Amino acid sequence: MPIFWLVLIVLAIGAAGYVAGRRRALASAGGDSRHLHSLPSYYGSNVAIKAVVPAFLLMIVWLLVQPLYVSNTVSGMLPQSAIPDNSSRGLVMAEVRRAAEGMNNAVAQGLMSEEFAGNARADVADVTQRLKDAGQIVTSQVTQPILRAAQRYRVMNSTGGQMMTIAVLVLSVLGSLWGLRESQAEYRARNIVERSIRALLVGAASIAVLTTLGIVLSLVFNTVEFFRLYPATDFFFGLNWAPSFSGRGGSSDLGILPLLWGTFYISLVALVVAVPIGLFAAIYLSEYASPRIRSFAKPLLEVLAGIPTIVYGLFALLTVGPLLLGVFGDEGLGIMQAGTAVMTAGLVLGIMLIPFVSSLSDDIINAVPQAMRDGSYGLGATKSETIKQVVLPAALPGIVGAILLAASRAIGETMIVVLGAGAAARLSLNPFEAMTTVTAKIVSQLTGDADFASPEALVAFALGMTLFVITLGLNIFALYIVRKYREQYE
Amino acid sequence: MYDAPASEQKVNQQTTKISARKVQVYYGDTHAIKDVDVDIEDRTVTAFIGPSGCGKSTFLRCLNRMNDTIDVARIEGDILLDGEDIYDKKVDPVQLRAKVGMVFQKPNPFPKSIYDNIAYGPRIHGLAKNKADLDEIVEKSLRRGAIWNEVKDRLHAPGTGLSGGQQQRLCIARAIATEPEVLLMDEPCSALDPIATGQVEELIDELRESYSVVIVTHSMQQAARVSQKTAFFHLGNLVEYGETGQIFTNPVDPRTESYITGRIG
Ligand SMILES: Nc1ncnc2c1ncn2[C@@H]1O[C@H](COP(=O)(O)OP(=O)(O)OP(=O)(O)O)[C@@H](O)[C@H]1O
Ligand SMILES: [Mg+2]
Numbered sequence: 001m002p003i004f005w006l007v008l009i010v011l012a013i014g015a016a017g018y019v020a021g022r023r024r025a026l027a028s029a030g031g032d033s034r035h036l037h038s039l040p041s042y043y044g045s046n047v048a049i050k051a052v053v054p055a056f057l058l059m060i061v062w063l064l065v066q067p068l069y070v071s072n073t074v075s076g077m078l079p080q081s082a083i084p085d086n087s088s089r090g091l092v093m094a095e096v097r098r099a100a101e102g103m104n105n106a107v108a109q110g111l112m113s114e115e116f117a118g119n120a121r122a123d124v125a126d127v128t129q130r131l132k133d134a135g136q137i138v139t140s141q142v143t144q145p146i147l148r149a150a151q152r153y154r155v156m157n158s159t160g161g162q163m164m165t166i167a168v169l170v171l172s173v174l175g176s177l178w179g180l181r182e183s184q185a186e187y188r189a190r191n192i193v194e195r196s197i198r199a200l201l202v203g204a205a206s207i208a209v210l211t212t213l214g215i216v217l218s219l220v221f222n223t224v225e226f227f228r229l230y231p232a233t234d235f236f237f238g239l240n241w242a243p244s245f246s247g248r249g250g251s252s253d254l255g256i257l258p259l260l261w262g263t264f265y266i267s268l269v270a271l272v273v274a275v276p277i278g279l280f281a282a283i284y285l286s287e288y289a290s291p292r293i294r295s296f297a298k299p300l301l302e303v304l305a306g307i308p309t310i311v312y313g314l315f316a317l318l319t320v321g322p323l324l325l326g327v328f329g330d331e332g333l334g335i336m337q338a339g340t341a342v343m344t345a346g347l348v349l350g351i352m353l354i355p356f357v358s359s360l361s362d363d364i365i366n367a368v369p370q371a372m373r374d375g376s377y378g379l380g381a382t383k384s385e386t387i388k389q390v391v392l393p394a395a396l397p398g399i400v401g402a403i404l405l406a407a408s409r410a411i412g413e414t415m416i417v418v419l420g421a422g423a424a425a426r427l428s429l430n431p432f433e434a435m436t437t438v439t440a441k442i443v444s445q446l447t448g449d450a451d452f453a454s455p456e457a458l459v460a461f462a463l464g465m466t467l468f469v470i471t472l473g474l475n476i477f478a479l480y481i482v483r484k485y486r487e488q489y490e
Numbered sequence: 491m492y493d494a495p496a497s498e499q500k501v502n503q504q505t506t507k508i509s510a511r512k513v514q515v516y517y518g519d520t521h522a523i524k525d526v527d528v529d530i531e532d533r534t535v536t537a538f539i540g541p542s543g544c545g546k547s548t549f550l551r552c553l554n555r556m557n558d559t560i561d562v563a564r565i566e567g568d569i570l571l572d573g574e575d576i577y578d579k580k581v582d583p584v585q586l587r588a589k590v591g592m593v594f595q596k597p598n599p600f601p602k603s604i605y606d607n608i609a610y611g612p613r614i615h616g617l618a619k620n621k622a623d624l625d626e627i628v629e630k631s632l633r634r635g636a637i638w639n640e641v642k643d644r645l646h647a648p649g650t651g652l653s654g655g656q657q658q659r660l661c662i663a664r665a666i667a668t669e670p671e672v673l674l675m676d677e678p679c680s681a682l683d684p685i686a687t688g689q690v691e692e693l694i695d696e697l698r699e700s701y702s703v704v705i706v707t708h709s710m711q712q713a714a715r716v717s718q719k720t721a722f723f724h725l726g727n728l729v730e731y732g733e734t735g736q737i738f739t740n741p742v743d744p745r746t747e748s749y750i751t752g753r754i755g
Contacts, residue, residue, distance in 0.1 A: 291561070369598070370559075371594065371596055374598065375599075375661070377556065379664065380591075380611065394601045
């Protein structure tokens, strides 16, 4: 039975349980809901929860475990002789799975009878031919053992599926009966429902936390793996970035410093653009603009924050790059070779960060109490004196926090630098030269056809880890500063 | 109702510091101050009394144009300072506020050091020629604000770290550091203990020698102690204005009488 139907049936059992539980609880109180411990709907929910939750949990666990179990059993069935020298058990198992899949599809299309697919003495050539006729992809490597394994694989999966359906339905019915038995007036249904809601929320929170943990762990493991293949000192202190994809290992230089320099340089240009403009825009919006101007300028600025970064990347590549080249290129000052450069990426990245800086700063400036401004005006200070000497110093920690958050976004930004900054890893001071960043190199290391076990590919994880540590540090520092600032007025 | 005859007004000409005529204040549609006429004399302490929400703070804020910072506020009528209309287009509110200082109802020290809080006004108006000069202004103001002894050892600690009453005295010291001609004080003693209140009242008395002081207060005793003139506001109207002694002993308007007796008991 398809999973979809199974889910629907379990939900239907739950719904029926809700109605029955509610009615039974009411009946036990003689139809007067005031004699119940909880509201009638809580009794219904209690039954529904007991019918649905354990059944779904069982289903999820079963769906996770069954493929592993089946694969393991079938894989154990394959004789050593069935695995070619230049292959591995994993590759052969993939073949088995593909064959089983092909047979499933062929049976579903009616091109192959169920008996034929399950026939233990079927001839390999015959089966292969029929699969090909059915339009299934079959490689020539389907051998007798693989065919047997595929047949076994199919059988185990289908019996497993049937067993799961039965187990889930039985559990659901048992759960609802249990819940119904409890639906008596004095039963504390509300407490059960409250606890279930709590469990649901805790579950959601832990999924978020566990995912983060999983991402970090996968980064860590792959980074450790990389450092086993490539010396850490060369990685952290190497001045040269020159991965080679032809000769495996050894000949590559994978020093992170040129990439970090590129990241740092581009982020610096971006911040030099974004911080003054964003900050001044925020001051104008919060202190000078009339409510009318503010009410349309602020959303407009926030639209800028909603533009996908790939669009900014295109803007860098197709507009800003050629524009800069026209001024600083060979026709102009002659210090720029190509459209892709630190300046191009930095400028566009800065534009991207303007709304980010201005909207955060605007909130922070608005949080400075009006009484502070009144105090200054009352002493005969002008508007700009008040802003410069009272409002900004009061908001400074928050603004610094906003700038740090912007910096960590600049460091992590990918699309704009991939398109705008060029691909050459270089330690240079000329902002009109092409350079590249950590993020851009992660993309290029993983999008090639490199073997994922080679240091040239694994280096991406080490780069990602480094970036992660840097931005995490910046974020924590920024949040610390922002929080400290908040305490001042609360 | 206070209605000075024309002849008396002429005599008061030299001593009248601020004169308000037919002042109306609106907050959006709310009519907060209705038709107020008042002459505030030089070298005099004038007390504004009245129930909460009657418009004392609002009227006080008109006198140094602090209502300009409230978008919805609208002011009509004339307010003359030394015979010049302060709402005239030629008048710079910034200069006006340097002349008419203000202490707010809630203490609002800047998030700066105690020293910088006091030095703020003198610095923006260029009152000190050098550092020693500024140090002297700061010390003198803190002494007059009756807070010098408590803060002299921590002039460079943040002003926001002081207690509420200390902050209020800091704000008073900050206001007198700029040497205003008129000092507007909105309930300056509401957060102070009796000792500090006594010190502030002494300061007010001392300021009277050279300035004109307007003080809003909810304490009848305080109004009676420190002021020479008292104005009673009720629902945005100026009900009665006159010599403090006369208002407290022999009020003309029944509303004044019931307010004063209701409070004093
Ligand atoms: N910023 C403002 N916006 C709108 N209405 C205001 C504003 N400030 C004051 N008001 C209104 O104006 C009226 C007078 O307020 P005001 O603050 O002058 O009273 P007050 O006499 O100082 O009272 P208190 O003794 O409680 O300080 C009140 O009704 C108040 O609601
Ligand atoms: Mg008030």
